[in-house]
Amino acid sequence: MMNFDYVRPASVADAIAAGSEKGASYLASGTNLLDLMKGGVSRPSRLVDVTRLPGLDRIEHLADGSLRIGALVRNADLAHDAEFARNYPAVAEALLSGASAQLRNAATVGGNLMQRTRCAYFYDAGSACNRRWPGAGCDALKGENRLHAVLGWSEGCIATHPSDFCVPLVALDAIVEIEGKGGRRELPLEALHRLPGETPERETALERGDLIVALRLPSEAQGFARHARYIKVRERTSYAFAVVSAAAALRIVDGKIREARLALGGVAAKPWRAREAEQVLAGAAPDAAAYREAARAALAGAKPSGDNAFKIELAQRILVRALTLAAAGTPDRIPALPGSPFSSVAGA
Amino acid sequence: MTVELSLTRDPAHIRHGSNIGQPMTRTDGVLKVTGKARYAADNHPPGMVYAVIATSCIARGRVTALDVAAARRHPGVIDVMTPAHKPELAEDPDAKGNPFAFRMELLQSDEVRYANQAVAVVIAETLEAATEGAALLSPRYQVEIARVGLDAGEAYAPPVVGIGNPAEVRHGDIDAGMAAAAKLTDSTYQTPAQYHNAMEPHAIVAVWDGDRLFIDTPSQGMGFAQMRIAGLFGIPPANIHINSPFLGGGFGSKGLISGPQVLGIMAAKLIGRPVKLVLRRSQMYGPVGHRPPTRQRIRIGTDESGALTVINHEARVTTSSFDDFYEPAADASHTLYASPAIRTAHEAVRVDTGTPLFMRAPGEATGSIVLESAIDEAAFACGIDPLEFRLKNYAEVEPTTGKPFSSKALRQCYAKAAERFGWAGRPLQPKQMRDENGFLVGWGVGTATFPAIMFQGNARAVIRADGKGVMETGAHDMGQGAWTALAQISADSLGLDFDQLTFRSGSSDLPDAGIAGGSGHTATVGAAIHNAGAAVIAKLAELATSDQRSPLFGAGNAGVVARAGRLHRRDDDARSEGYADILARAGLAEVDATGSGAADAAAQSQYAMHAHGAVFAEVKVDPELGQIRATRLVGAFAAGRIINPLMVQSQLYGGMIWGLSFALHEEAVMDHRSGRILNANLAEYHVPVNADVPPMDVITVDEHDPHVNPLGIKGVGEIGITGSAGAVANAVFHATGIRVRNFPIKIEEIVMGLS
Ligand SMILES: Cc1cc2nc3c(=O)[nH]c(=O)nc-3n(C[C@H](O)[C@H](O)[C@H](O)COP(=O)(O)OP(=O)(O)OC[C@H]3O[C@@H](n4cnc5c(N)ncnc54)[C@H](O)[C@@H]3O)c2cc1C
């Protein structure tokens, strides 16, 4: 791979200064970035290693009842934190459904949010890709695209965001804390990833030098703990990205759905919050008819971007399944096959 | 340069009496789990530098420019090997000296014949510098439209398929068979391109010393490799010393030396220093062979009783634009089912890929999944249980040749595996079974078969003055356990306890053991060892029985047996003499003898020789989401004499997992416009992970086969794939009622089929 500078700043301020320079890229555990560098897809001239930055590897309970997760907390550590798993079971299940044990041990919260699409044409330096090379065209559009987006895509890019973690997070209104040249700001996670539109190369709302320092789950997020699931259909039982996935979280009061939170993964360039479907469910009885109507509403705007019409049907069925299982109650323990349909029945 | 390996000889490995049949653990196991087993790329001779291949990203056309200057400017880069700057070769790499000399790209021109083809090699002091140098070459191309897939061009009848098999075989009257059919199933299946993906990528460390060449490289066929390299570089084969003690898997891709390995040798020659070249994972998707995609139409006719009237199996396969290898997919229909009329035929299409080659069960795997699925369709059409249907059409003699089988315990395989699985009571109709959680459950069966093949191999046996023995053979351990199983045969052949034996292998300086392929290595080399051992024991016996001072005097050669380092008179066991004493009295430091193993042509002309098996699979399918999971696999196999049950079980497990992979996971995805492979990595090229592998049961059924070879060995390396793939696919049908004819079975077919 090309020669590059490697710096390991001692403070967030130094990191931002280094990360703001042209050609710089933050390096967390590198499970995504190093692959991209080896493939010649990313060619940063400077790596700013953030993994030793102080204070970003903590899980903190804030006074207002929200939870703050440092950007350097490892995916596995977060998922295996017993209190976290109890309060945010769908998030823990999503984390554990992703990648492999080895990758989860390394991967960080910030890196997971910022991981790039798995579109094969994006990874193949020989293909045209608007994300890699604005204006080059999109070889996925008429190519092998059975796993590409069905929601929010444009002719410019039909890629999906691959993160499992982000799907329940966006359902639970997670907030991203960012430090940048202009100081600290925050953003709903829902606004972090952008739909491609005319500018697919602008994947997120981060500006040059922006560093994600933490993720926050608001206090209400815990209110869904008793009825929350993440279900992921994939092409093997483990260690595969989602074909389609769904997070469902419910607050059920007196046998009626008081509030529903729904999001889909593997369908769009961002974790897809299904607000129309949530509205359908608000106040409804938790039954199959309501779930089906909600699922239809969630996919009402979907259209195939290629050989992937089946994902529209599959997404609806996964939503129905996730809702059914969430309503049945969160299992006491995260299932042995997290997120798998085969472990979904009564949390077996 | 044979290295002495510290192979395990601890008490667990020492036993008296016969070693064959014992479940010994691997003698190289400790070396492997402690990281001391030295694979090719682990070598680092003094002065060694690194070579990295620059590969083409187009599938067809020419390289019009390479920025050699930019690569050379990069710090650490020593040289850039290109068509314009490379060592002369003595032989055209496109010459076709023999059918096994497959054409390779050694920078002989600027032509690009497939994606991932080598277009230059950068040599540098470090791997990083060579890698970046290769990137800096930024090739420019004149691109031609790539020919991709089974419909890329005009199909033609290949001259032969596999290794010299006729492209079309007819047995009986096909038209009459069709006419006699009360029911005729007619279906077309597709199987995808697959790539070997051994854990260890192809690697070579090459050192020239004048016109002698020393190489460390994983090889399943050192003798073949020597010949090819000798031809290319114009040196005698004996000048080439190949060291290949361990392979991290080969599966056929290391059977013949590949272009990239030869490029490493050329790079070392070009700069006059030792060179290491290791392929990146993505670079293995092109120059080292693959299993080509197939489209197979199969028609099966049955009469009123469910007896077969005809099997007509046609396959279309792809081969490269520049060479000929034809996956003999339809040949799978030759041996298994008793049909009065059988036709198999192949046609081929040229595409812009590397040349397809042998990949674990080449032809058998692609053909078996289709044949077993089609047999399942025929059974279903007749309303007969698929196991009963197979028994009804059981071949008592090989259908296409009429030859009796040298041995065939397939009936016992069906019975034992069916019983273990609990097949009885399976509903005939699909979509009848659910588990307690509501998942659809399906059961499927497939028959496994693989020919008992032998190549030509040699061994040398020595009994030393101290009474201990040595067996030498340039065999290949691909992970299957040759170090152990062949040593077991060696100890028995020499009448020695296991700890009294030095077993040398894995080097071309030892007697040529032939190719480790076709599941024939243990049979071939085992026979060579057996014969070498017998020959050296005969020499010892000759010494003893003709010496008046020996207690064995006068016993005659046939009158002694070798056991635990002594010869005993057959008629009087108490009269015996130790090997050391015999040699001491004769004043000899050692006696040695060679032996060879090869197929017995006379027996082959009389008998059909195959291993067989029966595999039963259970799958569960999510009734709405369509996700499939195999939950049980039971296989019973009859494969002649079992040398080491532990190794055999591992081979069969591994094969059955490949079968599962074939049915549900594995596929190289190719862009239909560019001909580039889009998932040339282990994240996206799916093979089963642990969570996909169900509990498995392997049963071996005893088979005494006096005809295949002196030890009665058939192969076990490939048969596990056959039968298993079809069993899984049939179980999916039984669970869902959906017959997917495009492998691997994809979720959309099930999701949309279930709605
Ligand atoms: C084989 C394989 C399978 C996988 N399967 C799954 C799966 O099933 N589901 C799933 O969800 N994921 C999967 N992943 C992706 C995995 O989750 C990510 O690679 C991982 O989360 C990235 O974390 P990291 O710390 O290694 O990030 P890095 O690779 O270090 O960084 C990734 C990107 O994020 C940027 N970045 C990192 N930290 C910050 C920060 N604090 N602020 C701003 N930018 C930052 C980097 O600059 C880089 O662009 C898989 C990965 C692999 C290799």
Ligand code: SF4
């Ligand atoms: S879908 Fe997006 S990421 Fe993929 S090739 Fe097209 S532009 Fe690039």
